[in-house]
């Protein structure tokens with residue numbers, strides 16, 4: 322889908338209603354051509370009573386970001402709840418759901434960048450509280466899951482394994498071991514060293530990815546400077562356009 326475009330102020334305004342709207346502002350009012358350029362509107366259900374009103378099966382708080390993005394190319398990061406990391410992260414997950422359901426890759430990638438900032442700002446165990454919603458939105462072997470395990474694997478060691486504990490693991494030997502029990506043990510150690518309570522109900526897929534990410538760090542000499550974190554050196558690693566072979570939204574701005 323196209324990036325945010327210029328619009329004609331004389332253009333028709335359409336109204337969009339989503340799930341769980343606040344009673345004060347139930348509708349979004351959007352210039353029609355702007356909306357049509359960004360989303361697959363032909364699938365949308367028009368309200369039976371009003372020709373210019375759509376009713377969408379997506380969460381209101383996620384669509385709020387999409388409506389702003391249509392005009393500015395940005396998520397509404399400034400108005401995310403600063404007090405509650407869990408609420409604001411869930412809101413971004415809802416925004417990602419909107420982008421996915423509307424087939425708008427550029428918006429999805431914009432949301433993933435905002436999510437990256439959220440996840441890398443996370444302190445300690447909070448990721449566990451959004452894990453269920455996160456895994457629901459990002460399916461098996463998706464780039465979103467890769468982001469999650471990278472944030473955990475590359476994140477600062479809060480408790481930190483002691484040198485003695487660290488020596489118990491022969492990381493190089495592990496690279497050639499295909500042993501799911503070992504994977505589980507090591508991934509729990511990694512989670513504990515990163516300040517996450519164990520057990521965390523990760524799937525085996527995530528545990529394997531986590532161990533791979535961790536081994537990658539070990540092969541680089543254990544401490545990776547922040548400027549070399551993968552989401553800083555290569556944010557497109559987590560963008561959907563990469564999977565689809567399309568240009569990055571950033572190259573269009």
Ligand SMILES: [Zn+2]
Nearest residue numbers: 557560569570
């Ligand atoms: Zn990109």
